Amino acid sequence: MALIAAIALLLDAAIGWPAAIYARIGHPVTWLGRLIATLDGALNRGRGRRWKGALAALLVVAAALVPAALLQLWLGPWVAAVLAWPLVAARSLDDHVQAVARPLAAGDLPAARAATAMIVGRDVTQADEAALARASLESLAENASDGVIAPLFWAAIGGLPGIAAYKAINTLDSMIGHRTPRHEAFGAFAARLDDVANLIPARLTALLFVAVAGRGAGHAARCAWEDASAHRSPNAGWPEAAMAGTLGVRLSGPRLYADRVADEPWLNGAARDPGAGDLARGLGLYRRGVLLFGALLVVLAAI
Incomplete structure (x- = not known):
């Protein structure tokens, strides 16, 4: 099974998901998204929304x-x-974060804001350099786990069925696993299922970041161990805290959404705010972590 994961990563790193293919047939995640939207519209009404949501989630995973x-x-x-x-998004994630890093390094805040808005859900219309770098680093760390390491982990465990089931679970969480009036009950099962599916991969991603952190490894490990539990997510705090500790910056903290201010605790809170240079360093950390995991997959496949 590790061979399947290693080849999938190699193909994604080499060519991504070409725009010509996407224009012709879309993408498996968009296919899942249409199914989820259909079930959401058909079942998310009336009484029993919690069990209806569980049924919808199981149907999508199946x-x-x-x-597969x-x-x-x-x-x-x-x-x-x-x-x-x-089903691996290593190249896509790199491309999206680079799209923020380039204008941010050039001091083009409007372009950096537009690119950041493509990868985060918060309001960045008035964000300064530090807020844009922080939001992008958090997205990079979290999606390194959700979009790259977790799919590869489940592919190594269960082959094509493993990675397909994981992507179904993760897409369910992104679409209906929100604490909103519409989805708090209907999406509860999907959200918990995603928490379970990412339990090991999130901590594995943090461990990979620590392993490639160099001289900052000790602080990265302490930051992940001490601060991850403060995060609103039971999983995302691990890679985010490890990245914050490695780079020597603070992440998370208060952020503005369209309808509210989320007063989140800081990760590595005694450190400075990140800047454009830290976003480039974060990309380097991400690439080294993915490369290390790819090498481990190759070794497992050879064994």
Whole structure:
């Protein structure tokens, strides 16, 4: 199974998901998104929303897992690896964060704000350099886990069915796993399922960041261990705190959304605010961490 994960990562790093393919057939996550939206519209009403949401989540996971299992059984691991390729987002994440880093380094705040708004949900219309760098670093750390390490981890555990099921769970959480009046009950099962699916990968991502942190490894490990639990998410705090400790900056903290101010605690709160240079350093940390995990997958595949 590690072979499937390693090949999927290699293909994603080399070519990503080409725009021409996306224009013609879309992307597996968008297919899942349409199914989730359909079930949300059909079932998220009336009484019993909590169990209806659980049913919807199980249907979506089954819709991803069962065809993936049959395809791997019929076509073998090599074809399964190719089919797993679009479910890894290593190159896409790098590209999106670079789109913030370049204008931020050039002092072009309007362009940096527009690029940051593509990867975070908070209001960045008035954000300064520090706020933009902080938001982008948090997104980079969290999505390194959710979009790269977790899919590869589940591919290494369960092959194509493992990564397909994980992407279904993660897409469910992103679409309905919110504490809003509409989705607090309907999305509760999906949110908890995502927490469980990311329990190991989030901590593994933090460990990878620590492993490639160099001289900052000790502080990164202490920061992850001491501050991760302060985060609103049971998982996202681990890679974010490890990145904050490695770079010597503070992350999380208060942030502005369209309808409210979220007064979140700081991670590595005694440190300084990040800047444009720290975003470039964060990208370097991310790339080294993914490279290390890719090497580990290759070793496991060889064994």
